[in-house]
Amino acid sequence: MNNLRGVYIIWYRDILRFWRDRVRMIGMVSLPLLFLFVFGSGLSSRMGLLGAGTNFAQFIFPGIIGMTVLMSSFMAGVSVVWDREFGFLKEVLVAPISRASVAGGKTLGAATVALIQGAVILLFAPLIGVSLSPHLVLMLLPLMFLLAAAMGSFGVLLATRIRTIEAFQAVMQMLTFPMVFLSGVFFPLQGVPTWMSVLTKINPATYGIATIRQVVLGTSPSSPFGINLLGHTMSLWDNVAVLAAFGATMTLLAMRSFGSQD
Amino acid sequence: MDDYIIKVENLVKKFGQLVAVNNISFSVVPREIFGFLGPNGAGKTTTINILCTLSRPTSGRAIVNGYDIVRQQSQVRQSIGLVFQDPSLDDRLSGLQNLRFHALVYHVPASVREQRIEQVLKMMELWDKRHGTVRTYSGGMKRRLELARGLLHYPKVLFLDEPTLGLDPQTRNRIWEYILELREREGITIFLTTHYMDEADKADRIAIIDHGKLVAMDTPERLKRIVGKDIICVKTGNDDQAAEEIRLRYQIEARRDSNGLTFEVASGEEFLPTFIKEFGTEILSVSLRSPSLDDVFLKLTGREIREETTDAFKAMFRQHGRHTRR
Numbered sequence: 203m204n205n206l207r208g209v210y211i212i213w214y215r216d217i218l219r220f221w222r223d224r225v226r227m228i229g230m231v232s233l234p235l236l237f238l239f240v241f242g243s244g245l246s247s248r249m250g251l252l253g254a255g256t257n258f259a260q261f262i263f264p265g266i267i268g269m270t271v272l273m274s275s276f277m278a279g280v281s282v283v284w285d286r287e288f289g290f291l292k293e294v295l296v297a298p299i300s301r302a303s304v305a306g307g308k309t310l311g312a313a314t315v316a317l318i319q320g321a322v323i324l325l326f327a328p329l330i331g332v333s334l335s336p337h338l339v340l341m342l343l344p345l346m347f348l349l350a351a352a353m354g355s356f357g358v359l360l361a362t363r364i365r366t367i368e369a370f371q372a373v374m375q376m377l378t379f380p381m382v383f384l385s386g387v388f389f390p391l392q393g394v395p396t397w398m399s400v401l402t403k404i405n406p407a408t409y410g411i412a413t414i415r416q417v418v419l420g421t422s423p424s425s426p427f428g429i430n431l432l433g434h435t436m437s438l439w440d441n442v443a444v445l446a447a448f449g450a451t452m453t454l455l456a457m458r459s460f461g462s463q464d
Numbered sequence: 465m466d467d468y469i470i471k472v473e474n475l476v477k478k479f480g481q482l483v484a485v486n487n488i489s490f491s492v493v494p495r496e497i498f499g500f501l502g503p504n505g506a507g508k509t510t511t512i513n514i515l516c517t518l519s520r521p522t523s524g525r526a527i528v529n530g531y532d533i534v535r536q537q538s539q540v541r542q543s544i545g546l547v548f549q550d551p552s553l554d555d556r557l558s559g560l561q562n563l564r565f566h567a568l569v570y571h572v573p574a575s576v577r578e579q580r581i582e583q584v585l586k587m588m589e590l591w592d593k594r595h596g597t598v599r600t601y602s603g604g605m606k607r608r609l610e611l612a613r614g615l616l617h618y619p620k621v622l623f624l625d626e627p628t629l630g631l632d633p634q635t636r637n638r639i640w641e642y643i644l645e646l647r648e649r650e651g652i653t654i655f656l657t658t659h660y661m662d663e664a665d666k667a668d669r670i671a672i673i674d675h676g677k678l679v680a681m682d683t684p685e686r687l688k689r690i691v692g693k694d695i696i697c698v699k700t701g702n703d704d705q706a707a708e709e710i711r712l713r714y715q716i717e718a719r720r721d722s723n724g725l726t727f728e729v730a731s732g733e734e735f736l737p738t739f740i741k742e743f744g745t746e747i748l749s750v751s752l753r754s755p756s757l758d759d760v761f762l763k764l765t766g767r768e769i770r771e772e773t774t775d776a777f778k779a780m781f782r783q784h785g786r787h788t789r790r
Contacts, residue, residue, distance in 0.1 A: 211568045219556050222597075289552040293613075296516050297569040298541040 205306075208299030212307025213314065216281065220315045231322050234270040238263065238323070241388075242330065252390060253426040256419055261427070263330045264418035265387035267342075268349060268411040271320040272385075273378055275350040278312030279357025283370045302457035305358055309453060312354030313347055320346045332418060341417050348442065349410030352449030356406075359456040385411045392426050403431055406448040409441040416441075469494045469621060469653050470515065475524035477510050477676075484510040486676035487524070492653060492669075494620075497643075499667030500657040501757060507676040508657035509549060512625050515655070516546055529620045542570065545619030545652075547610045549626045553598045559585070559609050560594040563616055570617035584612040587642065604635040611642065615650075622646075624656040628663065640666060661757045672761060679764045684757060691755035691763050694732030696739075699724035701746035709745055724749075 220226070242259035249258045285291040294304055321343070327334045334342075357374075364370045384398065385407035391399065402408050412429050416438050421427050429436040436444075468491035477485040485507045492498040500508045513519040515526055517537040526533045529543035553562050563581045572580060585591045588608040598606065607627070614622055624643070628636040644666070647654060658664050664684065671681040680687060700706040703725055710718045710727060718727040729735045732752040740747065762768050 208569075211565065214568075215554070215557075215565055218561060219554070222556060285554075288555060289548065289550050290554045292518070292548055292550075292552040293554075293566070294569075296518055296541055296544075296546055297566075298538050298571070299569055300538070 205300055205303040208297075208303030209307040209310060211299065212294070212304050213311045216278075216308070216311025217314060219281075220311075220318075227319065227322070230274055230319050231270065234266045234323055235326070237269070238266045238326065238330065242266075256421075257331075259330050260332050260419065261390070261415075262388055263327065263332050264415040265385075265411055267320050267323050267346065267418070268385070268407070268414045269382050269387045270323050271316045271346050271350045272353050272382065272407055272410065274319050275312040275316035275354035276357040276378060276381075277374055278315060278354055279308070279359075279361035280367065280370055280374070281312075282308060282358060282361035283364060283367050286365070287367060301461040305355075305362075305457040305460040306453070308358045309351055309355040309456065312357060313350035316350035316354065317343065317347050320350070327418075334418070338417060342414065345410075345413050345417060345442070348445055348449065349407070349414070352406065352410065352445055352452060355449060355452035355456045359452055359459055362456065362459040381405055381407045384408070386415070386427070386429075387411055390426050391429065403429070406445060409436070409444040409448075412436065413438055413441045413445070467493060469496075469529055470498075470655065471527045472511075472515070473525050475511065475514065475526060476522045477507075477514060477519070478522045483676050485514070485521075488673070488676070488678045489524075490671055490678065490681055492621075492655060494653050495647060495651050496669060497647060497654045497656070497667045499664045499670045500655070500673055501659065501661075501664045501670050501761070502657075502673035503659060506673045508673060509625055510676075511673075512623050512655070512657060516544055516623055517541055542617075543620045545614035545617065545622040547607070547614045547622070547624045547627050549629060551606050551610065553606060553609060553613075555599040556597065558595050558597055559590055559601070562598060562609065563613055566613045566616050572617050580616060584615050587615075588612040604631055607631060607635070607639065611639065615646065615652075618650065619652060621653045621655060624654060626657055626659070628658075628660070636663075664757050670757070672757075672764060674761075674765050680760070687757065687760045688755045691728065691759045693728035693730050693755070694735075695726060695728055695753050695755055695759060696732060696735070696750065697724055697726050697753075698750045699748040701748060706743075706745040709743065713742075728755075 238259070242262050246258040251257055252261050282291070285294065295301070324334065324339065324342070360373060361370060364373060380401075384402045384405050386402065391402050391408070394402070408429065412427070415421065415427055416423065419427070423429075423435050423437045423440075429441065431440075434440070470492040472491065473489050475485055475488050476483070488507075488511070500511065502508055510519065514521050515528055515533060517533055517540050520534060528540045531539040531543065533540050554565070557565070560581065563585070564577070567577045567581065582591065585594055588611060590605060590608055590612060593601065593605065598609065601609065611627070614624075627643070628639055631639070640663070643654060646652060656663075656667065664670050667684065669681065669683055670687060672679045672687070680690070698706065703720060707718050707720065707725055710716055710725070714729075716727045716729070718725040720726075736750065736752055740750065758768060
């Protein structure tokens with residue numbers, strides 16, 4: 203009970219900070235929109251249909267949603283490093299709430315902000331020629347949240363071990379772009395060279411992008427956009443399971459790592 | 465019946481080879497203002513960090529408000545308020561929001577929350593600025609906000625780590641007025657660290673700490689009695705000759721520094737008139753003062769706190785330089 207309260211309070215502060223700094227929102231959705239419209243529209247006319255009756259813009263649309271959620275939540279861990287540098291982390295660490303709940307609250311805060319940003323991108327669906335029913339949106343939001351929470355806890359875990367903002371940003375850059383490029387945001391993963399195929403399957407983001415794409419485009423697991431892991435065609439729930447397992451592991455590690463800080 | 469609110473027994477904290485806190489024991493009684501006095505790097509902040517559960521002792525134990533600082537961390541944290549040496553506010557939120565966050569974390573009941581926030585903000589004269597983002601506050605305002613926050617949950621013990629470091633004298637005095645008023649009104653115990661002598665003088669009892677060891681612990685008055693005598697400082701036309709004359713005439717070894725000669729006599733008021741009349745060397749100025757805690761520290765350790773402070777700072781700086789180059 204007390205732990206849930208702790209999670210809530212930490213989450214609440216992150217939301218409050220986000221709300222006071224809404225300009226950040228514009229900055230964080232501008233890059234995905236740039237990719238979506240400039241890349242998507244520019245390349246669609248040249249590339250024709252990619253399979254499953256989908257043009258390039260429609261193909262990358264769910265990928266861009268996933269990318270937005272992933273980057274936002276992953277980088278949100280910086281707030282832990284930030285709090286340490288500016289002293290506020292001390293106030294949190296001596297508070298009568300458990301360290302694990304602080305890690306949990308941070309993860310949820312990162313995931314919530316990322317979900318809001320992803321939802322903003324969703325609003326652009328009609329402009330890309332993707333039709334979304336309320337039913338689809340209701341299915342999508344929990345999937346987006348799962349990806350956000352998994353990446354958020356990964357970010358928090360790294361943040362508990364990295365002392366300076368500069369170092370954190372460097373590590374983020376080193377990880378974020380490979381994760382995005384090798385997750386199927388920009389191109390279908392079937393038929394890529396073997397080395398790349400291996401990397402994409404190690405990449406946890408791949409499973410998040412795949413689930414979002416499956417729901418948005420209504421494609422079947424065996425379509426050219428599906429994932430084949432060790433000869434097994436991954437269903438929607440298979441992908442969700444991989445992502446959830448990754449997220450749970452990262453969350454537990456983040457909680458432990460937070461608990462052992464001085 | 466517990467007659468103490470903090471009890472520390474054989475506390476040791478090592479950082480690798482460095483022994484930051486070396487087997488110290490003491491206890492603090494309720495409503496006491498207890499001061500930790502010592503140069504930077506003496507182990508003051510390390511001790512506070514251990515008592516407030518931020519850091520674990522290497523060995524030894526400590527009880528705060530009846531709770532063990534290792535096994536009952538959550539209860540200890542609920543019992544204490546803290547004002548750190550470095551700011552620990554969320555500077556992106558308003559003063560009011562910082563306090564609301566704190567009230568939530570420390571279980572201040574919703575029914576009294578807003579009223580108490582108003583009370584502490586008014587006490588610290590921040591009520592008019594409550595909606596301002598903390599980033600826009602001055603250093604003194606931030607420190608006052610931290611004090612307000614430290615008091616919000618009515619802690620049993622308030623830890624103040626160098627509470628007025630880097631503040632102007634006026635703000636320091638005001639903060640001290642608040643602290644004394646608080647002790648009167650709320651009956652809380654205050655544990656503070658400082659290397660300002662005048663600040664340490666306000667404590668009921670002082671523990672002098674040096675190189676992680678407790679070298680003395682008593683009331684400021686009784687500590688000063690260790691020095692016992694009055695202190696005379698003279699500036700002369702010829703310090704060598706004057707020192708020699710003092711040695712021959714009074715059998716006292718005077719200390720020399722850039723301010724002239726310093727020596728101790730039993731009864732300064734009676735000593736001075738005859739001294740001035742009889743002294744052969746030219747006297748430029750002479751002053752008499754009662755012993756300060758500075759003198760106590762000097763007597764006990766053979767060093768002045770202030771000198772030590774700059775040395776410690778330089779040492780820290782050198783070490784820091786090594787770290788960044790690596």
